[in-house]
Amino acid sequence: MVSTLRKAAAFVVTAVALAALFFVAVNTGSLQVSPEQLFNGLFVAYDDTVSTIYDLRFPRIFIAMVGGAATAVSGVLLQAAIRNPLADPGIIGISSGASLAAVLVTAFFPALLFFTPAFAFAGGMVAFLLVYSLSWRGGLSPLRVILVGVAVSALFTGIMSAFGSSSGSTSSSVASLVDANITMKTWDDFQTLLAYGAIGLVLALFVTKRCDLLAMEDKTARSLGIDVNKNRLLISAIAVLLASISTAIIGPISFLGLVVPHIARLLVGTTHRTLVLYSVILGAFCLLLADTIGRTIAAPYEISAAVIMSIVGGPVFILQLRKARSSYGE
Amino acid sequence: MANNVFTISGLSFSYDQNRIFEGLDLALREGLVTTLIGANGSGKSTLFNLMTKNLKPSAGNVFLRGGDVGLLRLRDFAKLVAIVHQRNTAPADLSVEKLVGYGRFPYRALGRRADAEEDERMVQWALETTGLAEFAKQSVSSLSGGQAQRVWIAMALAQGSKVLLLDEPTTFLDVRYQLDILRLVRRLNEEFGMTVVMVLHDVNQALHYSDEVVALASGRIVAQGAPEDIVTSELLEQVYDVSLRVVSVDGKPFVLEV
Numbered sequence: 001m002v003s004t005l006r007k008a009a010a011f012v013v014t015a016v017a018l019a020a021l022f023f024v025a026v027n028t029g030s031l032q033v034s035p036e037q038l039f040n041g042l043f044v045a046y047d048d049t050v051s052t053i054y055d056l057r058f059p060r061i062f063i064a065m066v067g068g069a070a071t072a073v074s075g076v077l078l079q080a081a082i083r084n085p086l087a088d089p090g091i092i093g094i095s096s097g098a099s100l101a102a103v104l105v106t107a108f109f110p111a112l113l114f115f116t117p118a119f120a121f122a123g124g125m126v127a128f129l130l131v132y133s134l135s136w137r138g139g140l141s142p143l144r145v146i147l148v149g150v151a152v153s154a155l156f157t158g159i160m161s162a163f164g165s166s167s168g169s170t171s172s173s174v175a176s177l178v179d180a181n182i183t184m185k186t187w188d189d190f191q192t193l194l195a196y197g198a199i200g201l202v203l204a205l206f207v208t209k210r211c212d213l214l215a216m217e218d219k220t221a222r223s224l225g226i227d228v229n230k231n232r233l234l235i236s237a238i239a240v241l242l243a244s245i246s247t248a249i250i251g252p253i254s255f256l257g258l259v260v261p262h263i264a265r266l267l268v269g270t271t272h273r274t275l276v277l278y279s280v281i282l283g284a285f286c287l288l289l290a291d292t293i294g295r296t297i298a299a300p301y302e303i304s305a306a307v308i309m310s311i312v313g314g315p316v317f318i319l320q321l322r323k324a325r326s327s328y329g330e
Numbered sequence: 331m332a333n334n335v336f337t338i339s340g341l342s343f344s345y346d347q348n349r350i351f352e353g354l355d356l357a358l359r360e361g362l363v364t365t366l367i368g369a370n371g372s373g374k375s376t377l378f379n380l381m382t383k384n385l386k387p388s389a390g391n392v393f394l395r396g397g398d399v400g401l402l403r404l405r406d407f408a409k410l411v412a413i414v415h416q417r418n419t420a421p422a423d424l425s426v427e428k429l430v431g432y433g434r435f436p437y438r439a440l441g442r443r444a445d446a447e448e449d450e451r452m453v454q455w456a457l458e459t460t461g462l463a464e465f466a467k468q469s470v471s472s473l474s475g476g477q478a479q480r481v482w483i484a485m486a487l488a489q490g491s492k493v494l495l496l497d498e499p500t501t502f503l504d505v506r507y508q509l510d511i512l513r514l515v516r517r518l519n520e521e522f523g524m525t526v527v528m529v530l531h532d533v534n535q536a537l538h539y540s541d542e543v544v545a546l547a548s549g550r551i552v553a554q555g556a557p558e559d560i561v562t563s564e565l566l567e568q569v570y571d572v573s574l575r576v577v578s579v580d581g582k583p584f585v586l587e588v
Contacts (some may be wrong), residue, residue, distance in 0.1 A: 025501070112368075125496035158485055198422075209435065209438065212432070213432060213435060215419075215420070215421050216418065216419060216420060216432075217415060217417055217418055217419055218386055219382075219413075219415045220413075220415055220482075222383070222384060222404060222410055223382065223408060223412070223413035223415065223486075224432060224433065224435045224436060225403075225404045225405030225406075225407070225409075225435060225436040226404065226435070227404055270421040270422075270423055270424065271424075271428075321355045
């Protein structure tokens with residue numbers, strides 16, 4: 001069992017690390033500020049350097065943090081809903097469904113740009129229901145979900161890449177969604193992400209107890225008054241909302257929703273209330289770290305955070321898959 | 331009907347083409363320990379699942395104290411009837427106390443505890459009644475099979491219902507824990523007035539620990555009543571398709587191989 005002290009330590013250490021990383025991220029690039037200068041520039045008096053950083057770097061940093069938190073929580077919920085530790089919104093096609101919808105809106109109906117998150121959510125739900133129904137055979141085998149999900153994801157990603165290639169540089173917002181590029185984001189993007197992300201997180205906290213109960217056998221959960229199928233759909237829908245909103249702003253990020261909950265379970269245990277709250281911090285940390293590394297490692301060029309996540313997440317996924325094979329006996 | 335806990339009338343059910351029940355009628359009395367016995371495939375597990383809302387009858391009804399269970403919400407059903415299923419799993423790091431606390435879920439409203447004091451009281455009572463108080467802080471995975479089965483029963487008790495349904499509660503246990511569980515069941519009935527309906531494989535355990543047995547064969551009820559009144563070698567041959575001898579031990583029937 002994970003002791004309360006260890007849980008508290010995990011929260012504090014991760015929060016401090018996130019704060020430290022925030023300052024590193026703020027100072028990564030051609031302009032640099034000290035913490036004092038930053039504080040003064042933000043809250044006391046106008047400062048040219050701070051103002052530039054505020055307009056260009058802050059939105060990106062905050063978007064990475066909120067997007068990371070939303071994606072990580074989405075992974076926690078999805079894994080609980082389909083009782084599958086390998087479920088990740090990126091791997092099973094939800095993100096690609098969401099970003100395809102976002103790309104289509106951006107390319108063909110620019111007037112509806114304001115509603116992109118809603119379309120992304122619809123796209124994510126379509127992908128999820130497709131995977132869910134195609135892999136259902138009297139039950140959900142964890143590996144079948146992954147296989148079907150990878151196929152659905154490949155299909156959507158393929159269509160999307162086709163749009164990305166054919167629209168070329170004329171529609172840079174399409175391209176940035178396809179590549180999951182966080183550069184050139186504004187405070188407006190952040191506000192949209194934060195608003196929907198907060199709604200998703202609040203909804204997530206309402207269903208954490210149900211997530212706990214779904215970890216038991218279906219019949220046992222039913223005997224406690226949980227309509228298992230209905231709750232699976234409800235929890236999945238919240239997961240899809242969180243993944244889709246993040247995808248609509250950042251683009252598809254794979255493996256984050258897999259890696260963060262996995263580490264979180266090791267550090268704070270399997271109770272979903274704690275797991276969701278901790279995944280908010282750790283998810284924010286991981287995506288900001290990936291983005292900051294992507295900005296520095298090959299400067300002046302940038303590697304997208306999604307690429308960094310895939311390089312780190314791929315091996316973790318393989319390890320998880322090997323573990324799952326032994327425990328599910330497939 | 332007033333003192334019947336379950337009343338089943340005209341119940342039909344089939345798995346695809348395979349008809350299990352057709353027009354089954356059965357009444358189970360309140361306040362007793364009743365055991366369903368029958369060979370594999372006799373329909374006792376199917377009947378259990380129909381009574382617990384895990385399967386829907388194709389015709390007929392299951393009534394709980396006169397109310398159709400098909401119309402009850404799962405959550406309301408959970409306040410009236412607690413069920414311990416045969417197979418159970420819990421996350422490795424979950425503590426006994428927390429798992430037993432899950433039994434209070436039906437009483438939550440809008441995702442919050444409705445009455446924390448009552449929850450606490452019921453969990454304590456369930457832990458003490460099942461003799462698990464000293465293991466409260468331990469993880470469920472650290473317990474032996476027999477103790478773990480008690481945890482699942484404790485979770486059911488925390489639901490605070492007067493009816494307890496058990497599906498083969500002794501199946502995966504060695505004999506010491508089997509008796510341990512069955513004695514607990516008797517105590518729940520005698521001390522707390524709980525009505526118990528269970529499915530058992532071991533016919534002698536069924537005869538010894540039940541007030542009434544219901545014998546099923548090929549989807550029909552072939553006998554129902556107190557063990558000493560109904561159990562004969564003819565009945566057992568009809569139920570299990572094997573000849574067995576029935577002797578009397580302390581006034582209760584006991585079954586031996588011939």
